[in-house]
Amino acid sequence: MTNTADRSDVREVERIIIRFAGDSGDGMQLTGDRFTSASALFGNDLATLPEFPAEIRAPAGTLAGVSAFQVHISDHDITTPGDAPNVLVAMNPAALKADLPKVEPGGTVIVNTDAFEERNLAKAGYETNPIEDGSLDGYTMITSPMTSLTKEVCKDLGVKPRDAERSKNFFALGLVSWLYSRPEEPTMLWIEEKFGDKELVVAANKAAYKAGHAFGETAELSASRLAVRPAKLEPGTYTNINGNTALSWGLVAGSQLAGLPIFLGSYPITPASDILHELAKHKNFGVRTFQAEDEIAAVGSALGAAYGGHIGITTTSGPGIALKGETLGLAVSLELPLVVIDIQRGGPSTGLPTKTEAADLMMAMYGRHGEAPMPIVAASSPSDCFDTAIEAIRLAIRYRTPVMLLSDGYLANGTEPWCLPDVSSLKDIPVEFASRTNHTNADGEDVFMPYVRNDDMARPWAVPGTDGLMHRIGGIEKEDGTGNISYDPENHGFMVELRDERIRKIAESIPPLEISGDPDADILVVGWGSTWGSIAAATGRLNRAGTPVAQIHLRHLHPFAPNLGEILARYKHVLVPEMNLGQLSRLLRAEFLVDAKSISKVTGQPFTAAEMVNNIMEAAR
Amino acid sequence: MTTVPLTTKKDWSSDQEVRWCPGCGDYSILTAVQMMMPELDVRREDTVFVSGIGCAARFPYYMNTYGMHSIHGRSPAIATGLAITRPDLDVWVVGGDGDMLSIGGNHLIHALRRNIDMTILLFNNQIYGLTKGQYSPTSEQGKVTKSTPMGSIDHPFNPISLALGAEATFVARTHDMDRGHMQEMFRRAHEHKGSAIVEVYQNCNVFNDGAFDALTKRDARDAMLINLEHGKPVRFGVDNERGVVIDNDGAKIVEVADVGEDALYVHDESASTTGQAFALSRLASDRQSPTPVGIFRAVQRSEYGEAVSGQLAMANETKGPGDLNALLHSLPTWEVS
Numbered sequence: 001m002t003n004t005a006d007r008s009d010v011r012e013v014e015r016i017i018i019r020f021a022g023d024s025g026d027g028m029q030l031t032g033d034r035f036t037s038a039s040a041l042f043g044n045d046l047a048t049l050p051e052f053p054a055e056i057r058a059p060a061g062t063l064a065g066v067s068a069f070q071v072h073i074s075d076h077d078i079t080t081p082g083d084a085p086n087v088l089v090a091m092n093p094a095a096l097k098a099d100l101p102k103v104e105p106g107g108t109v110i111v112n113t114d115a116f117e118e119r120n121l122a123k124a125g126y127e128t129n130p131i132e133d134g135s136l137d138g139y140t141m142i143t144s145p146m147t148s149l150t151k152e153v154c155k156d157l158g159v160k161p162r163d164a165e166r167s168k169n170f171f172a173l174g175l176v177s178w179l180y181s182r183p184e185e186p187t188m189l190w191i192e193e194k195f196g197d198k199e200l201v202v203a204a205n206k207a208a209y210k211a212g213h214a215f216g217e218t219a220e221l222s223a224s225r226l227a228v229r230p231a232k233l234e235p236g237t238y239t240n241i242n243g244n245t246a247l248s249w250g251l252v253a254g255s256q257l258a259g260l261p262i263f264l265g266s267y268p269i270t271p272a273s274d275i276l277h278e279l280a281k282h283k284n285f286g287v288r289t290f291q292a293e294d295e296i297a298a299v300g301s302a303l304g305a306a307y308g309g310h311i312g313i314t315t316t317s318g319p320g321i322a323l324k325g326e327t328l329g330l331a332v333s334l335e336l337p338l339v340v341i342d343i344q345r346g347g348p349s350t351g352l353p354t355k356t357e358a359a360d361l362m363m364a365m366y367g368r369h370g371e372a373p374m375p376i377v378a379a380s381s382p383s384d385c386f387d388t389a390i391e392a393i394r395l396a397i398r399y400r401t402p403v404m405l406l407s408d409g410y411l412a413n414g415t416e417p418w419c420l421p422d423v424s425s426l427k428d429i430p431v432e433f434a435s436r437t438n439h440t441n442a443d444g445e446d447v448f449m450p451y452v453r454n455d456d457m458a459r460p461w462a463v464p465g466t467d468g469l470m471h472r473i474g475g476i477e478k479e480d481g482t483g484n485i486s487y488d489p490e491n492h493g494f495m496v497e498l499r500d501e502r503i504r505k506i507a508e509s510i511p512p513l514e515i516s517g518d519p520d521a522d523i524l525v526v527g528w529g530s531t532w533g534s535i536a537a538a539t540g541r542l543n544r545a546g547t548p549v550a551q552i553h554l555r556h557l558h559p560f561a562p563n564l565g566e567i568l569a570r571y572k573h574v575l576v577p578e579m580n581l582g583q584l585s586r587l588l589r590a591e592f593l594v595d596a597k598s599i600s601k602v603t604g605q606p607f608t609a610a611e612m613v614n615n616i617m618e619a620a621r
Numbered sequence: 622m623t624t625v626p627l628t629t630k631k632d633w634s635s636d637q638e639v640r641w642c643p644g645c646g647d648y649s650i651l652t653a654v655q656m657m658m659p660e661l662d663v664r665r666e667d668t669v670f671v672s673g674i675g676c677a678a679r680f681p682y683y684m685n686t687y688g689m690h691s692i693h694g695r696s697p698a699i700a701t702g703l704a705i706t707r708p709d710l711d712v713w714v715v716g717g718d719g720d721m722l723s724i725g726g727n728h729l730i731h732a733l734r735r736n737i738d739m740t741i742l743l744f745n746n747q748i749y750g751l752t753k754g755q756y757s758p759t760s761e762q763g764k765v766t767k768s769t770p771m772g773s774i775d776h777p778f779n780p781i782s783l784a785l786g787a788e789a790t791f792v793a794r795t796h797d798m799d800r801g802h803m804q805e806m807f808r809r810a811h812e813h814k815g816s817a818i819v820e821v822y823q824n825c826n827v828f829n830d831g832a833f834d835a836l837t838k839r840d841a842r843d844a845m846l847i848n849l850e851h852g853k854p855v856r857f858g859v860d861n862e863r864g865v866v867i868d869n870d871g872a873k874i875v876e877v878a879d880v881g882e883d884a885l886y887v888h889d890e891s892a893s894t895t896g897q898a899f900a901l902s903r904l905a906s907d908r909q910s911p912t913p914v915g916i917f918r919a920v921q922r923s924e925y926g927e928a929v930s931g932q933l934a935m936a937n938e939t940k941g942p943g944d945l946n947a948l949l950h951s952l953p954t955w956e957v958s
């Protein structure tokens with residue numbers, strides 16, 4: 001690997017935030033992804049935030065069609081994709097218009113001048129050309145006719161101009177890679193692998209990349225060159241992972257640890273579909289994936305599989321959870337293991353399908369008729385999706401209950417370097433199927449009673465095919481022990497409380513929460529889900545700046561970790577940042593009678609660390 | 622292979638008190654099934670009845686097998702997950718016309734087109750029994766019920782046509798007044814590999830009494846029920862004097878004397894296209910016209926669960942059994958020391 005970072009004309013910085021923006025057809029996600037991979041292999045710590053429109057091809061050149069990818073690379077441990085980008089790559093006027101306001105004052109703006117012609121300017125709503133009218137004064141501007149230069153180098157290769165145009169994102173990548181001292185090799189190898197059989201495409205993309213690189217070298221842009229050294233991360237083997245992939249692998253791992261095959265019932269929906277796609281690849285792990293006719297069939301089939309002794313899983317986003325509600329109530333009543341995964345997105349209704357939000361907590365908690373409690377866990381970072389998936393499987397199997405796992409669009413698509421766990425260190429998940437009768441009746445006859453409970457208050461998992469254990473289960477209220485239908489009022493009251501208690505009892509196997517930041521502070525920030533990164537960055541900054549702040553982050557949202565109440569009681573200010581209007585803060589208030597203050601952001605975008613710092617300061621005042 | 626012990630009807634009957642209204646057609650269907658099960662080469666332990674909600678859907682409680690009484694309309698979906706993961710089991714699905722054709726219509730057609738190995742018994746009483754007598758998607762137009770005081774406006778589904786439209790591989794019809802015929806249909810459906818659906822005309826003597834009397838009363842059957850028999854010309858009538866011909870306009874009833882025996886349609890349940898079976902399903906437009914019963918269609922097509930298992934086996938063969946450590950290292954990695 002060539003390490004261009006050693007060059008003397010390069011200024012070293014701790015971190016850079018780069019935002020690639022262009023039309024949805026310009027390949028910005030791919031460009032960002034390649035830059036990220038090269039940075040990961042180079043050894044930087046990083047975090048990414050892809051943002052794309054809901055339409056596959058929104059009208060070209062418009063603001064609605066802008067697709068962007070933000071990456072934060074650093075020589076030390078970071079937890080967010082960064083606040084204001086230092087660098088914006090704008091492939092067309094719409095991208096500049098949409099994203100220039102995000103760039104830090106005095107930041108660098110790289111534009112593809114070829115795209116700044118009258119029609120595109122008009123579509124973006126510019127009356128005059130911002131490159132020429134002084135709009136960009138105060139920024140460091142790097143202009144390059146990327147489209148024409150790309151066509152130029154591709155001409156000799158025999159690539160048609162229309163096809164050549166498609167490689168202009170590699171020109172941009174080459175230029176940016178030169179500016180920020182990224183190694184070239186990983187991208188060259190990737191191009192070969194990805195487009196292997198299409199020789200002309202390989203040649204065009206490589207040539208465009210090199211032309212971009214050369215443009216940087218010859219256009220005397222040296223003053224803008226920066227480098228970010230590899231980060232000092234924990235020793236180990238790393239890979240750059242997004243949340244949905246980590247989650248899928250966590251499910252596979254859970255299946256291996258339990259020694260039971262996975263059945264996934266799913267109906268495609270953004271941003272959850274990639275889990276279906278990923279798991280569909282791993283049939284050699286015994287994974288069965290089933291693309292159902294709708295979300296109701298998806299969860300129904302998963303429940304049927306669970307009844308048969310497999311690990312039943314269903315994946316979706318908020319709208320799908322709404323559809324699954326009735327079946328989840330059935331699963332609560334049947335007391336069968338089931339893992340339900342909600343990759344949250346902006347709502348209500350279709351809402352913002354490609355944007356993030358975390359407003360399904362109350363639905364996870366209460367979104368079924370009757371008293372129908374189920375455990376809820378939430379992932380806090382892309383790699384944490386792996387561990388959270390294993391935890392969901394563990395809870396489901398041990399306690400014979402549906403478990404809700406909450407992730408969100410930001411975790412699903414965002415990436416971070418992940419220090420791969422030692423597979424042999426992962427704890428096995430014991431599985432116990434009922435194999436014999438469990439009761440002697442008044443006549444001295446040995447019988448099987450499906451609702452007799454063990455120490456965990458879990459009923460036996462007696463799968464069809466087991467000798468002598470034939471029994472019927474159903475959604476009608478049942479008598480504890482026998483499982484026979486019962487409409488008796490006293491019995492129903494008893495069962496409602498029992499179902500509540502058995503889920504609360506799970507707290508006994510949840511590890512106590514650990515406080516990070518300054519435990520002796522007056523301010524405690526309580527988070528859940530993907531806000532972890534920005535909260536951690538913000539509390540770090542505040543503590544370094546002399547404002548003591550403590551932080552806890554909840555993986556378990558129902559039941560809560562056993563020491564949560566005691567921790568909350570210790571702090572003067574309890575602040576709860578959430579990407580909703582205060583759902584966890586309400587649960588905390590209800591459960592612990594604490595004055596938990598909500599900090600909310602519901603714009604479809606994650607909190608930045610800077611926002612978080614301000615919010616914490618303000619709320620604690 | 623586990624041997625199948627000899628059993629009797631009693632072994633297949635659970636200890637739960639049966640709670641249908643006295644005189645309900647569901648009793649005779651239950652008896653037919655409980656009496657037939659000992660004759661099938663299956664164990665109670667390997668048998669699962671899955672149902673939704675409705676009077677019909679209480680069925681699993683009365684069978685001494687594994688069983689799940691689930692939620693309204695979803696039984697085909699739940700049974701799908703069970704059948705795909707547990708091909709060793711014998712999966713039965715039982716439900717009413719509201720359960721399977723209204724709220725669960727979507728799951729039913731998808732289970733049928735996928736050809737998942739399950740035997741579906743559709744108890745069609747042309748009414749919502751459990752909710753006390755509203756019209757159902759199979760009720761005849763103009764039906765006066767609590768929810769349709771001026772008569773229903775909806776055009777009904779014909780379950781057989783619907784199943785054929787979904788390209789179900791096994792489609793049959795029987796009725797609750799003829800145990801022998803029911804058992805023959807159930808047995809054939811059970812033997813079938815893939816989704817098999819049997820529509821059972823069932824009398825709800827409380828909310829839709831006598832709906833099928835014109836067809837199923839003992840003295841009406843010869844004239845009104847057209848028995849479909851594979852490989853035989855379709856004939857019926859008190860003296861076997863009538864028959865069915867199929868031409869471009871569909872199926873119609875003729876006097877054999879008028880057209881001659883050779884003109885009659887010879888039933889082929891294994892025909893690869895659904896055209897003739899569909900034509901037969903359209904023959905009767907109401908319950909006062911002669912109506913075909915028997916097997917409309919029985920063909921072989923790749924079974925879903927088997928195909929799923931096949932892909933798993935192939936993945937295992939080409940990639941080797943899954944290795945978690947290798948999976949975690951499957952994206953580009955780098956070392957930090």
Ligand SMILES: Cc1ncc(C[n+]2csc(CCOP(=O)(O)OP(=O)(O)O)c2C)c(N)n1
Nearest residue numbers: 674675676677693717718719720749750751
């Ligand atoms: C989600 C839901 N909606 C409505 C009902 C009420 N419900 C129960 S059974 C039924 C219809 C039953 O009719 P059918 O399926 O034909 O069965 P039958 O009682 O006639 O055997 C309805 C509407 C329900 N249980 N669940």
Ligand code: SF4
Nearest residue numbers: 642645676750825826
């Ligand atoms: S209401 Fe009708 S279908 Fe239901 S049990 Fe009574 S008679 Fe049978």
Ligand SMILES: [Mg+2]
Nearest residue numbers: 717718746748
């Ligand atoms: Mg009915």
